[in-house]
Every structure is written in C-alpha cells, then in structure tokens.
Amino acid sequence: MCPLCYCQRCITDKAIPRWIESSSHQRGNFAWNIVRAFHLSARCTGCGECDRACPMDIPLSLINRRMAMEAKKSFSYVSGRSLETPTLVGSFNEKDSDELFM
Amino acid sequence: MDEKIISKDDLLKICQDIIGKGHTLLTPGMNEYFPVKDVSQINLDASALPAKTSYKSYVFPRSEPVLYYKRSKDDVQLIDINVDGKNIIILGAKPCDTNSISIMRHLFNWDYSDEFFNLREKHFIIIGLMCSHYDEYCFCTSVGSSPVSEKGSDIFLIPLDENNFALRIITEKGKEFIEPYSEYLKTGDESHSKQVTENVKLPEVAFDSKEVYEWLGNNFESPKWEGIGNLCLSCAQCAFVCPVCHCFDIVDEDYSYSEGRRMKNWDGCQFGNFTLHASGHNPRDIQSKRYRQRVNHKFRYYVDKFGEILCTGCGRCSRGCPVSIDIKEIVSNCKD
Ligand code: SF4
Numbered sequence: 001m002c003p004l005c006y007c008q009r010c011i012t013d014k015a016i017p018r019w020i021e022s023s024s025h026q027r028g029n030f031a032w033n034i035v036r037a038f039h040l041s042a043r044c045t046g047c048g049e050c051d052r053a054c055p056m057d058i059p060l061s062l063i064n065r066r067m068a069m070e071a072k073k074s075f076s077y078v079s080g081r082s083l084e085t086p087t088l089v090g091s092f093n094e095k096d097s098d099e100l101f102m
Numbered sequence: 103m104d105e106k107i108i109s110k111d112d113l114l115k116i117c118q119d120i121i122g123k124g125h126t127l128l129t130p131g132m133n134e135y136f137p138v139k140d141v142s143q144i145n146l147d148a149s150a151l152p153a154k155t156s157y158k159s160y161v162f163p164r165s166e167p168v169l170y171y172k173r174s175k176d177d178v179q180l181i182d183i184n185v186d187g188k189n190i191i192i193l194g195a196k197p198c199d200t201n202s203i204s205i206m207r208h209l210f211n212w213d214y215s216d217e218f219f220n221l222r223e224k225h226f227i228i229i230g231l232m233c234s235h236y237d238e239y240c241f242c243t244s245v246g247s248s249p250v251s252e253k254g255s256d257i258f259l260i261p262l263d264e265n266n267f268a269l270r271i272i273t274e275k276g277k278e279f280i281e282p283y284s285e286y287l288k289t290g291d292e293s294h295s296k297q298v299t300e301n302v303k304l305p306e307v308a309f310d311s312k313e314v315y316e317w318l319g320n321n322f323e324s325p326k327w328e329g330i331g332n333l334c335l336s337c338a339q340c341a342f343v344c345p346v347c348h349c350f351d352i353v354d355e356d357y358s359y360s361e362g363r364r365m366k367n368w369d370g371c372q373f374g375n376f377t378l379h380a381s382g383h384n385p386r387d388i389q390s391k392r393y394r395q396r397v398n399h400k401f402r403y404y405v406d407k408f409g410e411i412l413c414t415g416c417g418r419c420s421r422g423c424p425v426s427i428d429i430k431e432i433v434s435n436c437k438d
Pocket residue numbers: 150151152196197198199233234235236237240241242243248249305414415416417
C-alpha cells in the first residue's frame with residue numbers, strides 16, 4: 001500500500017542470507033518494524049495508508065511521525081520540501097551525529 | 103439434548119472458579135479472544151461481530167519451536183519439546199468459530215498425526231454462544247452452518263433475556279465440565295430457547311457450495327482469476343485471520359553455529375515465496391494462480407480430501423482485506 005515502498009523484492013522475502021526472521025515472535029516482528037521505520041524515516045509522506053491497511057488497527061504511522069521528528073531535530077531535515085536536497089538516509093555520512101541512537 | 107437455564111451471575115461465578123483454578127479462560131474482545139483476568143471483562147454479547155482473529159493460535163500458534171538442536175564437529179543432537187496440555191476454556195465462541203477446530207483436525211491427523219495440535223485440542227472446552235447479528239461479510243449459512251449452529255461446541259448458550267441463558271450440553275466433554283457446577287443449573291424448557299433461535303435473522307444464502315465445487319473443477323483456467331489477481335496484494339492477511347487456514351513453514355533459527363531451534367511458523371498461499379522451489383522455479387508465480395489456490399483449496403480440494411469446506415463463513419478475511427476483496431462475492435461469482 002505504501003507509496004514509498006518500492007523495492008522489487010522486500011528484504012523480508014530474502015532468505016539467503018535471512019535478514020529478518022519469518023517467525024512472528026518478538027524478535028522477528030521487531031526486526032521487521034525497525035527496518036521499516038528506518039527505511040521510511042524522513043521519507044514517509046503521512047498518507048496514512050499503513051494505518052488503514054493494518055488488519056489489527058495498529059497505528060503504524062505513529063512510528064513514522066516519530067522518525068520524522070527525529071530527522072528534524074537531529075538533521076534539520078523535513079521530507080518533501082525540496083526536489084534538490086538529497087534524501088536523509090541516502091546521504092548518510094560517517095561524521096553524522098549519532099546522538100539519537102540508544 | 104440436555105437443556106438447562108443459568109443466570110448470568112451464576113455463569114460468572116463458574117468463570118471465577120475456572121480462573122481461580124489457574125485454567126485459561128478465553129473470551130472474544132474486539133481484536134482477539136483474550137485470556138480473562140477478571141470476570142468483569144466478560145461481555146457475552148451475542149450481537150458482537152467476530153473478533154478480528156479467532157482462537158486458532160491457541161491450538162496452532164503463530165510461531166513455535168518444535169525442537170532444539172546442538173551441533174558439534176561431528177555430531178548433531180536433537181532435543182524434543184514437551185507440549186503444554188493446559189486446560190483452555192473458550193467462553194462465548196461464535197458459531198462461525200466453534201466448528202473451526204473440527205475442520206482443521208482432519209489436516210492435522212492426515213498423513214502425520216500432529217501431537218502439538220492434538221494435545222492442545224484435547225484440553226479445549228468450547229462454550230459457544232448463539233449469534234444474533236450479521237454484517238454484509240457474513241455467510242455461515244452458505245457453508246452449512248448458521249448463527250444458531252451448535253457444531254463444534256461442547257456447551258451452547260442461548261440468551262433468553264438480559265440475565266438468563268439457556269445452556270445446552272452438547273458433548274460428553276461438556277457434560278463432564280459442567281457437572282461440578284450443577285448447583286447453578288436450573289431445569290430448562292426447550293420451547294423457550296427454540297423461540298429465541300427461530301427468531302434469529304439469518305444471513306442470506308449467497309451461493310450453493312455444490313455448484314461452486316463443480317464450477318471450480320471445470321474452470322481452472324477461467325479469466326476470472328486474472329481480475330482478482332490484479333487486485334490482490336499478496337499480503338496473506340486473509341490466511342492469518344482465517345480460523346481454518348493451517349499452512350505452516352518449518353525454518354531453523356540458529357542462535358550460534360553450535361545451537362538453535364526449529365520453528366513452525368504460520369504461512370499462507372498468497373505469499374509469492376510460498377511455492378518457490380530451491381531451483382528458482384515457482385509453479386504459482388503470479389497472484390492470480392495464488393488466489394485461485396485459495397478458493398480451490400477451500401471449496402474443492404478440502405472437500406475432496408476430507409468432505410468438508412475449509413471455510414466457516416465468518417467473513418474475517420473480507421473485513422480485513424486492505425483492498426476490499428470479498429470472498430463471499432468472489433465465490434458467489436464462481437458460476438458461468
Ligand atoms: S458468520 Fe454467522 S455466526 Fe458468524 S458472526 Fe456472521 S452471522 Fe454470526
């Protein structure tokens with residue numbers, strides 16, 4: 001549903017090596033959600049489709065909004081403001097602040 | 103049939119006793135059947151729609167280890183798992199849920215007898231509750247069930263008025279379960295509860311399952327599948343919320359080189375990887391073939407193998423589908 005998800009093959013479908021466990025235990029679910037949060041951080045356009053699609057009514061967009069807040073606070077980055085600015089995750093630099101990581 | 107009357111207060115006293123004994127008591131909420139901690143959480147509302155998920159995961163968990171392994175240079179050691187056979191009492195199960203376990207039982211005892219499933223099932227007591235309300239997705243009446251069906255219940259409840267239920271004892275298991283509580287039971291009169299059940303509004307019969315069975319046999323290559331395939335996202339939500347879908351995948355999770363565990367995880371035929379062979383070939387490479395599998399498995403293959411339809415008509419898959427694919431509508435269109 002997500003207009004920002006465009007990978008031909010999702011990382012969850014890759015089995016060799018397996019990055020995200022297919023078991024829906026805490027670790028598997030957590031790994032999936034953390035990957036999704038990072039991939040959408042400062043990219044999510046706030047369309048709300050993920051909330052609408054979730055069969056269990058989990059307000060997934062809250063995670064994306066939180067990530068947008070972090071992007072603004074730590075990198076003064078707001079998605080969708082300019083076509084010229086490189087994307088946040090795409091312009092990763094080793095010298096970037098890592099304060100937001102636990 | 104043995105029919106009794108019980109007041110809501112007395113029923114809750116029984117529930118209190120069950121929880122006090124340390125058994126698990128499940129009852130439907132909005133999202134799921136949840137373990138009751140306090141009897142004030144019990145609703146027993148016959149007009150509620152089915153919870154978003156069934157209690158399938160209590161007999162067939164979403165993800166569970168089936169064995170542990172240890173690996174050394176020239177040896178592999180397998181460590182078996184003891185299945186927990188805890189008593190689980192399900193109170194207020196919908197008639198479109200009560201028969202789910204008996205439908206799945208065939209599969210789990212077909213070519214291999216699944217001890218995990220069987221032991222858990224043995225410890226289930228299912229107390230069904232008549233259903234008094236349906237929505238546009240319900241079609242239990244099209245698959246041989248109904249909102250007043252006792253099939254699969256050990257005990258069946260019918261609300262007589264605000265404070266009283268007719269309690270029908272259906273199975274030996276149900277009889278054994280309720281016996282210690284006979285002080286709470288008053289003698290019932292069937293004519294009373296019949297009046298209630300006869301007045302329940304039934305969802306309209308949407309299709310004739312025998313005609314669907316025939317059509318499916320002759321229309322494997324129908325262009326109808328392509329239309330649905332183009333819509334479907336391949337998310338398998340429909341399989342995960344379904345009370346009778348039972349596909350699973352076996353995967354090994356290594357903790358380290360020397361140890362790990364073998365997991366049995368829910369899977370679904372709508373996923374692209376479901377039939378992907380190690381060679382790279384995929385016999386169900388496009389979504390239309392996968393959706394065709396879903397309908398055929400439920401309304402033809404399972405009937406061929408086990409004589410039952412693999413669907414209770416609960417409508418969950420349709421309510422939750424992100425692109426509004428309605429299985430009732432699709433199956434109703436399985437005709438020329
Ligand atoms: S499918 Fe039938 S039993 Fe289930 S909620 Fe709908 S009307 Fe009630």
